[in-house]
Amino acid sequence: MPANLAALRAQVELALAGRVPAPFTIREHQVENVPTGISEVDALAGGLPRGALTEIFGPPCSGRTSLLFSALSVRTMNAEACALIDGCDAFDPHSAEAGGIDLKQLLWVRCRTMEQSFRATDFLLQAGGFGFIALDLSDIPRELVHRVPLDTWFRFRRAVEGTPTILLVLEQEPHAKTCASLVLRVNAERSRWKTTNPADVADFYRNPFSRLLDGSEVHVEMIRSRSHWGTKTDFQNGRDPRMRDSSMKIFETKEIFGF
């Protein structure tokens, strides 16, 4: 049988000679991955691929937006033009700036319907030149997003293919199927609170003003990747404490544990 296969292969190659250069050779795409700004996620997934569609999904309050803001922060600080198509008008510029996003480099499209979001994404992909385009469908019911025809995702994939654009979609469940080059699932583990009085940790009613929201731990799992074979990792996000307590160290760095 192997001998027959080799003969068959040689026969096909001979027949296609001059027309198809290498019919049995898989074309290798050089995919450039860029950092998300979270070292654990970069170690897990190798960063966000350019010229490809990336999906980040998870339930509300899971840390999807923190991951998006981190990636946007890195891209805008690298002077790339970025766009955020906000499916439910939930973007908070104050939080974004606290997260390090250069708002001047960000085009924010405030949509009211899913149709508007997809059409705006189409326009921006056709315009070209954007380094990062994020489509935020986080607050749109999964049943609605599920109705989006698969050819829309194929169109998006084809539109970014061969360009330096990163197309990132935030949602509650993955819908792009094989069109997505990278799929990450995020989940919030637990929240962290700081207090000046350790005795009050359990009973926050006594002195709520002495407590401070410190952040939450986020669990990230890689569901699909065309370039990396990682599994899962955790990272922590933190609240910018400038507005609450000026005595605290801003953007405190912590050791992250991962798998």
Place this chain on the structure above:
Amino acid sequence: MAFASIYVPNSMVQTIVRAEPDLRDRAIALVDGCPPLWKIVAANEAALREGIELGMGGSQAQQFCKVEVRHRSPEQEKAAHAALLDVGWSVSPRIEDTAPGMIVLDLAGLTSLFKSLENIAAILAERSSRVGLHPNIAVASNIEAAIHAARGLAGITLIPPGEEPERLSSLPVEVLLPSTEILETLQRWGIRTCGALTALPLLQLSERLGTEGVFLHQRAGGKYCRSLVLAEPETRFTEEMKLDYAITELEPLSFLLHRLLDQVCARLEARALAASAFCLRFDLKDFMEEESKVKNKSSVSMTESRIYEKILRLPVPMRDSKTLLKLLRLQLQSDPPNGSIVKIILTAEPARPRAGQKGLFVPDSPDREKLEVTIARIAGLVGNSNVGSPQLVDTHRPGEFRMFPFSPASEESAGSRKREPSSRRTAIAFRMFRPELLANVESREGCPFRVSFRGARGNVVAASGPWRTSGDWWETHGWREDEWDVEIHFNSSGKKQISHRGAQDGLYRIYYDWMRRSWFVRGRYD
């Protein structure tokens, strides 16, 4: 010293052809005056061959089926003359605005830039044709000689110094524009050409025709010298079009706008400028105007004064007519004029064109012209106020921001701001509920204990606050709030009740509004 004169022969007809290029090979006659006393005031060669005569009645001219009869348009003539001046300024800064359809350029010192006078004349002809005009161009060492040669000789004429009398001798005396009485006298004498006029003895000529005769004699011989009367460059570029028939649809309007934009952009290009803003103005006519004309004259004056104005401000100076047409179309689609259009006026504000070179090591950025069209398209979809770049304002009012036009940093400044990602901890992101959700909060010892909103009820397992803010109390829109960060665990039954906002356990921000005396959920951490 050398001067170039540009003369547009039959300028009234050329103006109409400039606005309607399809008429270039057709027989055209122009009528002027009030109906029914229309008279033919200009016609091209083809129309004259068909039998059209100047002074003929308009209704009579309409009997010639092969002749296109159009109304004379003073606005378009003005715009065409302005275009001719722009052509002149594209070559020389010293220009005389001699007469409608005629300008004179001082070419002193320009040969070092344009190599030769022949080359300058060719450039002027090429640039004139780009703005839709086909003039005669004459270059001479004398202003008047250049003017007369341009009037009398078709195409490009170069008169070397000293050869003016010979070159002008064959021209008819009409090119000197004598008064009617003197022209009749010269014709009675049998003087038809400039050469014949210069052959007359000057003393006897002055005795019979006076100073004007001497003046004509000097000009006919190319000996009259005068200095140039300089014109000031225009700072606004306006093109107008008066329509014979009112327009109500966008498609035919786009067609006309494209023509006007092409003309404005060609003029801007001739002056090495671009447009930073466009002002589009329509004179509108009501559908019922004709009826109201009959009924009441006062209402007519009211309807005639109706105008529609739209200003298109561009983030970067542009002069690409196709891109500008797309932007104007999108603007008109979002805010169409309320009436039929009878006149279009397009004015461009000039600015220096954007000059920049992309760096090898700076990230790719969207093409500005393309980006502007894309943003206009998205604005048509989501509204003008919902697309742009958010900027924080100097206030402590929660959630306050302003939208500015998106204008990513230029390559140079972006390159200087480029930073490496730091190893800092990721900031927790906050998502807003717009509008905020009304909540019912139960408190224990002044601290939120149970929260319910949108039909879901949850227990507060951790809270931090209150963070009190207030401001603008001297204004009607002041605020005073107590803000809390809370971690809510929802009851399982409540989770099912909330639909799309999702009653997920997590971190929320709630606040008590002292002005409205109610609790609200501002958003959640994600």
